[in-house]
Amino acid sequence: MNTLYDLFNVDDKSSPYDIETAGKSALRTLNAATIKQFLNNNNVDFSDEDIKILILNMKKYIDSSASVLLEPSTRELYDSLIESNTMPVAHQSLTKARIEYMNANCNGVKFDNSVFEYIPKAENLTVVPNLTTQSKLPLLKCRWCIDSFKLDEFSILQCKCTARIGHNECAKKFELEYKTKCPVCRGKLLKRREISKYMFWCVESKFKM
Numbered sequence: 001m002n003t004l005y006d007l008f009n010v011d012d013k014s015s016p017y018d019i020e021t022a023g024k025s026a027l028r029t030l031n032a033a034t035i036k037q038f039l040n041n042n043n044v045d046f047s048d049e050d051i052k053i054l055i056l057n058m059k060k061y062i063d064s065s066a067s068v069l070l071e072p073s074t075r076e077l078y079d080s081l082i083e084s085n086t087m088p089v090a091h092q093s094l095t096k097a098r099i100e101y102m103n104a105n106c107n108g109v110k111f112d113n114s115v116f117e118y119i120p121k122a123e124n125l126t127v128v129p130n131l132t133t134q135s136k137l138p139l140l141k142c143r144w145c146i147d148s149f150k151l152d153e154f155s156i157l158q159c160k161c162t163a164r165i166g167h168n169e170c171a172k173k174f175e176l177e178y179k180t181k182c183p184v185c186r187g188k189l190l191k192r193r194e195i196s197k198y199m200f201w202c203v204e205s206k207f208k209m
Helices: 015-029 034-040 046-069 072-084 089-104 113-118 131-135 170-178
Strands: 155-158 163-166 190-192
Touching: 015 046, 034 046, 046 072, 072 089, 072 113, 089 113, 155 170, 163 170
Parallel strands: none
Antiparallel strands: 155 163, 155 190
16 A cells, blocks of 8 residues: 655654755656646646645645654554554554544544555554542652641652752741751752752753853
């Protein structure tokens, strides 16, 4: 079968840069003169309005096709799809389930249902959630007293070397005992409202080191 790699004249090992370059090149070849010549050579009747609509749809197709190969998650899923027609039923079924899940939960490029023609043996999978596992909350331990605490009431103190989280009272005692400075790095203890991946970005600037 013809693949998106064939469309852009690249292979499945090509880098995102090569794919993006090929996509832009394909868009540059779309012009009214070339398309009119192709339609005339194939004895296809058309109007100028037909050409405009055709070019618009072709650009959308190229854009969406390139997006599939440029996004790591959709590219990996597409590779799985084109390999699945020679794979066992279980593999085809899993690929179909992944496509359906992505289509239902992704706001970007989505796969058309026609792709399921390439995995004719695929069966519908039903995912049964493990309610016991989902309802069991992780056990959180206070950094200071080691007793458990809940996320509805807690304190976070950040310094240059770490972030401590636990009971409000424990945090207050720790601040008072060490005079709002970390006993390890001697940095000022900053109060935070929530744990974030951004807490330690540019930490030197935050503490004016």
